[in-house]
Amino acid sequence: MASYTYGNVSTGTNLHFIKTSPNNIVLKTAGKNVVKTEEYGVNGGFFYLKDQISIAVNNDVPVRGVVGGYGSGWFNEKYARGTLVWDAAAGKYSVQIVPTASEIEVIDRSRYWAQGGISMTLQDDTTWKTLAKLQGMPNIDGKTTRTALVWNSGLNIWLIVTDTLCTAEQFRLAIKKNIGSGTLVDGIFLDGGGSSQLRCKEKVIDGDGRSVVQMVAISAK
Incomplete structure (x- = not known):
C-alpha cells in the first residue's frame, strides 16, 4: 500500500x-469522484467539463491527452498560475508561475511532476491575495470547502482538504498555524467547492458528489 500518514486538526x-x-x-486522471476511484489522494487542478485546464504532468507527459493538446493538462488555461x-x-x-508545462524549469524532464493551481505565497502575508487574484482564483472571499498542497523544509508534502466552509484567507491561515510545526515553505491552492475531495483508508470526503477530471494520487510503490 501507499506510504502516508493521515491526520485531522x-x-x-x-x-x-x-x-x-x-x-x-x-x-x-480521475473521470469520477475521488472517493469512487481506487486511488488514495485528493482532487487536482481546475477543469471544464472533461478538459483539464490546469497543468498536470508527470515526467513531461500530460495526464490527459498529448503534449500541447487542449485540455490535456499541458496548460494553465487563460492564466500563468502557481504550479x-x-x-x-x-x-x-x-x-513556478507559468502558462504552460513547456516553461517549467527542472534539471531532468524525465524526473519531475508538476501540478497547476494558485500560489499560496506562504512566506508573504501582504501580497499573497493580490497574486492569487492575478492568477484568477475563483471565489477567493466566499465561504466554501477547499483543497491545497503544501511542503516543508523536510521535503514532506501535505495533501489537505477542509470540509469547513471558509474563505481562502481562513484556509491559508489555518494551514500556516496547524500544519508542519512552523516548517512550511510554500504551496498552492487546488480546485475547491464541490471538487474538494479526499480518499484514504481513514477518511473519505466526496465534496458535492461530482466527478473531477484529475487527482493528486499516492502511488503504491
Whole structure:
C-alpha cells in the first residue's frame, strides 16, 4: 500500500490531510469522484467539463491527452498560475508561475511532476491575495470547502482538504498555524467547492458528489 500518514486538526477550520513523500506522488486522471476511484489522494487542478485546464504532468507527459493538446493538462488555461513542481533530480520543490508545462524549469524532464493551481505565497502575508487574484482564483472571499498542497523544509508534502466552509484567507491561515510545526515553505491552492475531495483508508470526503477530471494520487510503490 501507499506510504502516508493521515491526520485531522481543527481550530475553527477543520483540516484533513495526507502527509507523504514527493516521490510517492503521481498525477492521474480521475473521470469520477475521488472517493469512487481506487486511488488514495485528493482532487487536482481546475477543469471544464472533461478538459483539464490546469497543468498536470508527470515526467513531461500530460495526464490527459498529448503534449500541447487542449485540455490535456499541458496548460494553465487563460492564466500563468502557481504550479507546484517536484524536481526529483534536484531534490527540491518550487512554485513556478507559468502558462504552460513547456516553461517549467527542472534539471531532468524525465524526473519531475508538476501540478497547476494558485500560489499560496506562504512566506508573504501582504501580497499573497493580490497574486492569487492575478492568477484568477475563483471565489477567493466566499465561504466554501477547499483543497491545497503544501511542503516543508523536510521535503514532506501535505495533501489537505477542509470540509469547513471558509474563505481562502481562513484556509491559508489555518494551514500556516496547524500544519508542519512552523516548517512550511510554500504551496498552492487546488480546485475547491464541490471538487474538494479526499480518499484514504481513514477518511473519505466526496465534496458535492461530482466527478473531477484529475487527482493528486499516492502511488503504491
